[in-house]
Amino acid sequence: xxxxIFEEPxxxxxxxxxxxxxxxxEGAVKDSVAGIDADCGxxxxxxxxxxxxxxxxxxxxxxxxxxEQAMLEFCPEVDESSRLSCQIKVSAALDGLRLKxxxxxx
Amino acid sequence: xxVDPLVIIGAGQAAGQLVASLAQERFAGSVTIVGxxxxxxxxxxxxxxxxxxxxxxxxxxxxxxxxxxxxxxTRLMLDTRVxxxxxxxxxxxxxxxxxxxxxxxxxxxxxxxxxxxxxxxDLDGVMYLRTxxxxxxxxxxxxxxxxxxxxxxxxxGLELAAVAARRGVEVTVLEQAPRVMARxxxxxxxxxxxxxxxxxxxxxxxxxxxxxxxxNGRLEQVICDGLRLAADLVVVGVGAISNxxxxxxxxxxxxxxxxxxxxxxxxxxxxxxxxxxxxxxxxLLDQRLRLESVHSALEQARTVAAAICGRPxxxxxxxxxxxxxxxxxxxxxxxxxxxxxxxxxxxxxxxxSFAVFYLRQxxxxxxxxxxxxxxxxxxxxxxxxxxxVDPAKLGDxxxxxxxxxx
Numbered sequence: 001x002x003x004x005i006f007e008e009p010x011x012x013x014x015x016x017x018x019x020x021x022x023x024x025x026e027g028a029v030k031d032s033v034a035g036i037d038a039d040c041g042x043x044x045x046x047x048x049x050x051x052x053x054x055x056x057x058x059x060x061x062x063x064x065x066x067x068e069q070a071m072l073e074f075c076p077e078v079d080e081s082s083r084l085s086c087q088i089k090v091s092a093a094l095d096g097l098r099l100k101x102x103x104x105x106x
Numbered sequence: 107x108x109v110d111p112l113v114i115i116g117a118g119q120a121a122g123q124l125v126a127s128l129a130q131e132r133f134a135g136s137v138t139i140v141g142x143x144x145x146x147x148x149x150x151x152x153x154x155x156x157x158x159x160x161x162x163x164x165x166x167x168x169x170x171x172x173x174x175x176x177x178x179x180t181r182l183m184l185d186t187r188v189x190x191x192x193x194x195x196x197x198x199x200x201x202x203x204x205x206x207x208x209x210x211x212x213x214x215x216x217x218x219x220x221x222x223x224x225x226x227x228d229l230d231g232v233m234y235l236r237t238x239x240x241x242x243x244x245x246x247x248x249x250x251x252x253x254x255x256x257x258x259x260x261x262x263g264l265e266l267a268a269v270a271a272r273r274g275v276e277v278t279v280l281e282q283a284p285r286v287m288a289r290x291x292x293x294x295x296x297x298x299x300x301x302x303x304x305x306x307x308x309x310x311x312x313x314x315x316x317x318x319x320x321x322n323g324r325l326e327q328v329i330c331d332g333l334r335l336a337a338d339l340v341v342v343g344v345g346a347i348s349n350x351x352x353x354x355x356x357x358x359x360x361x362x363x364x365x366x367x368x369x370x371x372x373x374x375x376x377x378x379x380x381x382x383x384x385x386x387x388x389x390l391l392d393q394r395l396r397l398e399s400v401h402s403a404l405e406q407a408r409t410v411a412a413a414i415c416g417r418p419x420x421x422x423x424x425x426x427x428x429x430x431x432x433x434x435x436x437x438x439x440x441x442x443x444x445x446x447x448x449x450x451x452x453x454x455x456x457x458x459s460f461a462v463f464y465l466r467q468x469x470x471x472x473x474x475x476x477x478x479x480x481x482x483x484x485x486x487x488x489x490x491x492x493x494x495v496d497p498a499k500l501g502d503x504x505x506x507x508x509x510x511x512x
Contacts, residue, residue: 022166026166029169029170030168030170032126032129032130032170037404039400039401040400040428041151041152041400043151043152043155043428043430044435045428046401046428047483066479067435067479070479070480070483071479073480073483074480074483074484074486075483106421106423
């Protein structure tokens with residue numbers, strides 16, 4: 001279990017406890033975090049679950065694979081802190097992770 | 107005075123997204139979902155992929171946890187089949203004889219597998235793949251050495267073939283058309299998927315019509331073109347038909363699906379239709395069509411939620427689709443039907459990575475990308491922009507996808 005803190009597009013802070021083994025996206029969608037669309041449900045096919053990772057967390061997350069890298073490259077609003085939240089599996093090591101949700105996923 | 111609820115018939119992903127979007131928009135009215143399965147809204151795409159493969163548990167399919175519906179004040183009437191719609195009384199009737207009045211009705215009844223009307227098709231051991239229950243029943247048979255015959259080489263059939271082959275099942279796919287996935291992709295991509303499955307040990311027979319099934323109480327043989335194939339299990343995946351009978355009987359226009367405008371309204375202002383059951387005047391494509399795609403269902407749900415809450419309609423995207431088979435991700439965007447030229451990037455005859463682009467008067471209108479996320483993502487943008495592209499650049503791997511515009 002890890003507590004993940006999302007900053008929603010309107011600036012609201014939304015903390016979610018997510019069980020180990022789920023993706024961050026799944027935890028966010030089930031708790032209705034605003035701005036995470038996740039149209040493909042976690043198949044790394046749509047890039048609509050993008051989040052910005054707080055600076056002090058970027059190196060502590062598992063590396064991107066080539067598909068995630070390629071999908072991100074063409075996301076609107078992408079920057080170097082962007083990740084697809086469906087590709088990050090939750091474990092206790094992520095407790096306290098801070099993420100920002102973009103204004104739009106499209 | 108009590109106000110009748112917003113009623114959603116069907117508890118699929120469109121219904122799930124609709125209540126999620128309504129909650130997000132802080133919709134103040136009450137909502138009732140009436141579904142004929144025992145489950146709250148769940149995701150169907152993983153049914154023929156990760157859920158079938160046993161990689162995810164059933165609770166990971168659910169769109170929202172049970173607590174969400176309580177909190178949102180959404181009533182779930184599950185295991186309940188709707189058998190009648192009275193537009194004058196603004197009420198629906200359930201199989202058990204109950205009546206439920208609505209203020210607004212959203213028909214999200216989805217589609218069902220096209221049944222095979224062949225001798226022996228009702229034998230035990232002839233199955234379809236549409237629901238959690240279907241997959242649980244099919245999965246039970248997927249053991250090494252078992253013989254699985256799949257009727258229909260579309261997405262469902264081939265995704266199932268991939269999972270089963272990886273489990274050591276002897277898989278045969280019988281496709282009536284001259285090529286697999288003919289409805290979804292172009293011939294180059296079909297040929298690739300036939301090669302892919304053969305490399306993985308699956309037998310694929312195209313141009314092969316099944317004429318019936320035989321067995322003593324239980325399926326034993328599949329008959330096709332006069333031959334008999336021994337089988338432990340048959341799964342039929344020959345397309346889906348819209349569940350639009352309720353709408354038709356209530357006098358709403360039905361043409362392949364329930365006819366709706368760009369905002370998913372039927373000709374009755376109190377009734378919307380979304381998802382697989384709806385045939386929508388597509389906001390981008392200048393034609394009415396019924397898409398069997400989760401992206402389209404979600405988008406339509408968001409559109410209706412916005413309309414109900416008096417918000418502007420959300421931006422609509424180019425339709426897109428995907429399929430996962432083995433280690434191959436196919437991502438498609440746009441509709442290729444009206445193309446006049448085809449450009450290939452990469453080598454479809456070797457390896458497992460290439461893209462096929464469909465052009466009309468140099469405008470990119472569709473893409474089929476096989477393990478090519480950059481090609482897919484960039485094409486989605488180009489299609490939406492209605493960009494003209496340079497075919498020579500598009501077909502040249504040395505030119506970056508960002509530089510293919512004319």
